[in-house]
Amino acid sequence: MQNNSTHAMFPDATHDEQAMQSFVKTLRVYVLGEFQHTGRDLLQTRIEPAVRKANGGREPTRRQLREAFAQVPVHRAWSSMLRVTQEILYDTVGPSIERQLPDLVSQARALRGKKGSLVLDPDLEMPRYLTAVDIHSKPGSYQQELMADDVFAGAEFDRTYRLYSMGTNGPNLDAAGWSLIAWIKKTYPDLRPKRILDMGCTVGHSTLPYVRAFGDDVEVHAIDVAAPCLRYGHARAVAMDEAVHFSQQNAEGTNFAEGSFDLVVSHLLMHETSRTGVRNVFAESRRLLAPGGVMAHADGVQPDDLFAKYYAEWMAHFNNEPFLGSIQDEDFVEICVGAGFRRTDCIVGRAPLWRPDARPEDLPNSSSLVASARKPCA
């Protein structure tokens, strides 16, 4: 049995399960590499010039890019392979988690409440944007439950995210959290948050760095709508000896009192909501902030990279992430202002990928968009 993990909740793998998962990782590197390499080349040499010509010089829209790429046979083949890779990812990891699920559930039960806390709400209604399709083409998505106290979706996600991120997110898979922390510290050097909320935390990969990044006396809360991810995330945090208060809540409207937090963050949450959802999340963030508090929502939005825009469009249409396309065109300052923040208190920036356990030159040169705003001091 191979574990290769930094915490005791991490699902194991038999020799052949590990071999299959290692293959899927290599397959993903290979297919995504070819998709991007040949795709960028096509965009530059053929697609962008042709569409601009037809457009009177204007930049191609996402839809025009999708329709133009669909005409190129070799790109259709790499698209087909990319979809297959995603399906094989879940069909490889899923059975391995299913085999050990009763044991994982027992382990999570044993760890429950040892540190931090977990509050579930069986009556919470799932937002429609999370039930219309299985997000990321993950069968059963993140909220399906297979047994009492189920952790399947969370355990599967921990292993698939490790394969999917191909090493860049670090052994604790926490680079998204560290990257946003670094951006917040640089942008708001005077901020000393005591209470922090992470919205849409899944299993808490990005949440855990916040427990130590701002000092020892910080209280960190994390919410998500998916119970199996929260149960697993709570057990994982306990196994890693970190105190986080997890609760099952919708970031569009929580039960926390007004002004409860000094810092409200999210990582890759916005694109999993909807046009209306993201506006509600920003308004709720503002409600939850104490005077002088900061909200910072990070996501994979790259309006200045035409191929990245096409890739987001591809994912929206072919990998069950319906809002990932149109979020590329959002004006985040306007969303902040619409949520009640003063225009002069809004900042839209970019957080470079960073984590303390890697040298910057060893990390890919990538960054996330950060939509941020500060509530005025009283």
Added chain:
Amino acid sequence: MSNQNDTFADDGAPRRRRRYAKGRRPFFMADPDVDRLLAIVTALTAEVSVVRDRLDTAERLADLGLPATPANIEAYVPEPAVEATRETARSAMLDRVFRILSQPTEGGGEVNYQAIVDRFS
């Protein structure tokens, strides 16, 4: 109304996981059966890769003077250098299996080739 599952089997046994995602299964090729065939070929390539790793484990156990019993195979944890060698082999296999998809199609098709045939005929 809750979307969550509320009833489970009395014996505590888990329900089976779903194998297919809710949503649209997109097809890209001119004939969707070609997408299906690509999926089958990729899955078979994964199976070959697993057998190759298992054989490698058996050989490395033999090097250590150990028989390749199921228990020894399960207990074997490859050193990083071994894993790196396997990774290189997997990459090379993918390069061979899917070679045709990477072939440039620009800069010389049948029309040009006919001109060459004519020139040397």
